[in-house]
Amino acid sequence: MAGTTGSAAAPYLAAARFSVAPMMDWTDTHCRTFHRILTRRALLYTEMVTTGAIIHGPRARLLAHDASEHPVALQLGGSDPAELAEAVRIAEDFGYDEINLNCGCPSDRVQNGRFGACLMREPELVGRCVAAMKRVTALPVTVKCRIGVDDQEPEAALSALVDAVVASGVDGVIVHARKAWLKGLSPKENRDVPPLDYPLVHALKRRRPGLFVAINGGVADNDAAAEHLAHLDGVMLGRAAYHTPELLLDVDARFFGAERPVADAFAAVELFLPYMERKLREGVRLRDMTRHLLGLFTGQGGARAWRRHLATEAVKAGAGIDVVRDALAKVSRHPDLGRAA
Structure with a gap:
């Protein structure tokens, strides 16, 4: 599998071949513990946690997770490099396997905090954020993004963001293959209305063969996941995995060459x-x-x-x-x- 090198990144690259997306109000520790029963190998993600909540809030409650959840990645929301670095220092003690920066969420609350999808407009800032996070941890640091926002030209917007984070040493990118319309669409509509552009993400991988590239957005089942894995390093399922969790029962055998963990x-x-x-x-x-x-x-x-x-x-x-x-x-x-x- 193509991707970055290094002892910390290697386990991440293996598990991230198939992952379950971070989903607010859904992928809490109880959800992840149950999903881990269905698949021993897939990478699981937390809900997004903001840097402010980790630094100033009830961090033990926010970051605690069951030992059975591994491999599990923490998704952070933030845009201040120093605050992200501090949040990573704190979170590292909780034993996560990866730290992910959210550059894809379109909600008003996230926009008001100057993070999430609006960061697609500030690739240099995202690069500084990744560099700050990498300086304080040996864990893999990844970015989850869109292909652009509002009137951005997707190919140019995605390339600018990826170029910036690669220059800062990012270990991988997960691309939700839709634009986010920050004006005029709700977060729910942003999951369905903007058209998907899978070929753009496939082209990114061809342009950067040494970068771990995973895809997210509208992947409905394991057959669709397998089609993407013919072109990419990883695939991330969100709502499909949550609403039809039994599809996770086949993940270990189909995508990792391992035994099915439970019968049914x-x-x-x-x-x-x-x-x-x-x-x-x-x-x-x-x-x-x-x-x-x-x-x-x-x-x-x-x-x-x-x-x-x-x-x-x-x-x-x-x-x-x-x-x-x-x-x-x-x-x-x-x-x-x-x-x-």
């Missing part, structure tokens, strides 16, 4: 139960964990009953692990039955 979703839920029991004793609400399981069993008899039971019962005060067992009993173990359920 039933077995995965059973393995997740001890974690949920432990977290319940620590005061975590059941619904904060079961919300990440709602996409399971799509197409199987009882899938709708599974979702309904978790959605209505897990939110109740004092809800315990029996709610999950009762929901599991409603699902047919014969996937050919009840396709409409």
